[in-house]
Amino acid sequence: MKKYTLLLFLCALFVLQIDAQQFTPQVQRFINVNSDLVAITNVTVIDGTGAAPKTGQTIVLNKDRIQDIGNTSSVTVPQGAKVIDGTGKTVIPGLVMLHEHLFYTKPFENWFSVGQMTFTFPRLYLAGGVTTMRTGGSIQPQTDLNVKKWINEGKMTGSKMDVTGPFIEREGPRVPELGFIGNAEEVSKIVNYWADKGVTSFKVYNNITKEDLRIAVNEAHKRGLKVTGHLCSLTYEEASEIGIDNLEHGFMASSDFINDKPENICDPFAARTALANEDLDGDKINRLIDLLISNKTAVTSTPVVFEPYTGHEVVPGGGLDALAPQVRERVEQGYNRRLNRDAASISLFNKNLQWLKRFHEKGGLLVAGTDPTGAGRTVAGYANQRTIEIFVEAGFSVTEAIKISTYNGALFLGRQKEIGTVEKGKKADLILINGDLQADIKNIRKMETVFKDGVGFDSAKMFESVKGQVGFN
Incomplete structure (x- = not known):
């Protein structure tokens, strides 16, 4: 009897050990x-x-x-x-943020470059309250998949992750970490290869064609996966009509306002000028908002990466001390160069937030993210907290800001019954x-x-x- 009781005790203990993280x-x-x-x-x-x-x-x-x-x-x-x-x-x-990266800006001379932050960023995201994150494009997708696995196994500290595949992009500006496709046929190979590896979404980038996007959307949707995009060569309207699930950076990456825009061509300077010239209550932006809502195209706001310099922190959210000394020096120098010289950026930053508020109030699915790239001022964790502050400063209620940064992200991921x-x-x-x-x-x-x-x-x-x-x- 004693042996039987001991056996039951050991079995129960074993079950508890398996059950516990x-x-x-x-x-x-x-x-x-x-x-x-x-x-x-x-x-x-x-x-x-x-x-x-x-x-x-x-x-x-x-x-x-x-x-x-x-x-x-x-x-x-x-x-x-x-x-x-x-x-x-x-x-x-817990925050559910949808434009995160495990990499960070690392420019060299006149080259824009990024470097993987395999150990600091997962920990910083969790420190900043992010319990679930989607990477908004990967430069080392296999590394990101390993990190996801080790976090789930309790071997690394970090958020639960949805990993996006490598950027789907054609050659444009020289960014060494991007892979470039030479033809549309490569798109389906990328989607299916990385889907088999375990990524759960895909991201198209600045210089893709309509055909590239059609293939990406069709192949991803066959597998129940989603596609997002940081666009330029395609307008938001074109991408939404093709069936893209998500558009990144609010309206800051929209090229819809260029008159007589050439098909499949990215002109970032023309896009920026046209964006700045669009009236706050212009016909084009209002039609675009209505179209995106009608097509159920979600929009990710990433306000921190566009946050102005004048009157704002060097590292939004207070993360200056997180930077390595050489990196901090570079970021502070860039900040000082732009200080009191960013009036146009301030105007566009505020206008974009008002457009996003309109999109949200009319029923569009607005989600949140950070994008720790740009000038190096956007740092994981700190930026996620700062994102919520910016929403409130822009006129969203506290409860709206929290919902956008939690439930809406869960809803987009199809996990609203479990998290958010x-x-x-x-x-x-x-x-x-x-x-x-x-x-x-x-x-x-x-x-x-x-x-x-x-x-x-x-x-x-x-x-x-x-x-x-x-x-x-």
Whole structure:
């Protein structure tokens, strides 16, 4: 009998070990909550649905799920649960961001180049509250797939990832990390090869043709996958009519406003000038917004990568100390050169945000991302928090800004039943913030614990661990 009881005990222990997420010591050092039962009491909840914030709430987490949520007076805290006092604090869903990269700007002389940030960026994204991310194009897709796998296995610290394949692009400006196709027939090979490898979306780029996009969309859709694009040679209207699922950078990459635009030709200077000249309430932009909504084409806003210099931080979101010393020096020099010389950029930045607000208010699916490229001012994690601040500064309500950055991303990924909101039965992906977002949206920077699948990670500790390293690895 004793042997039988011992055998049952060992079997139960084995099952529990299989069921629990296992983490290496390198990951464990960032975990500050790892209990099967957790109760966050008397906290304000912004649930990601767009509903008004609720005060005096208690949330019960059971392993990787939200077991219960409601008024503190009506929710029973389970015996043995780890209790976290949420007084004066706010819980929001884990961020679901859709234009992220595991690479960063690394120019050399007159060459634009990017370098892989395999170790710093995954950790920074999680530190910044991103529990699920889609890479918006990969320069090393196999590296990104490995990182995704190791995060899932508890061997690396980072967000859950949807990996996008390599950029689908024809030769244009010299960016060494981009692969270039020579003909449309190559597109289907790229899509199917990388889909077999495990990527879950594809991105077309500045110089593709209509035929390239048609093939990419058809091949991806056959496999239940989606296509997004940072466009120039194709207009948003052309891409939307072909069936692209998503357009990147708000309206900043739109070439729709060029008069008599040549087919399949990218002229970024003409596109920028035409964009600047379009009236805030112009007929073209209003027709374009209506078309995108009619075709159910989602738009990703990436405001941080376009954030002006004058009156703004060197690294938006406060991430200057994250940069390696040589990189910091270069970024600060570039910032100082542009300071008080960016009036045109400020005007276009604000106009784009107003167009996006109109798109959102009319029923378009607006999602959020960061794009850590450009002049090197956009840094993973810090930029994700800053994105929410920018939405609020542009006139979106706090609840709208949170919904765009959480539920809308989950909806686009087709995972809204599992993630994106703080609701009973969903994955325990949420963020505990030390402050009131309604009182000051900059409290978004006071993240204490980022829960991913019910395991809490120390935001400040993750940020601190990679200071001075961005730009190296």
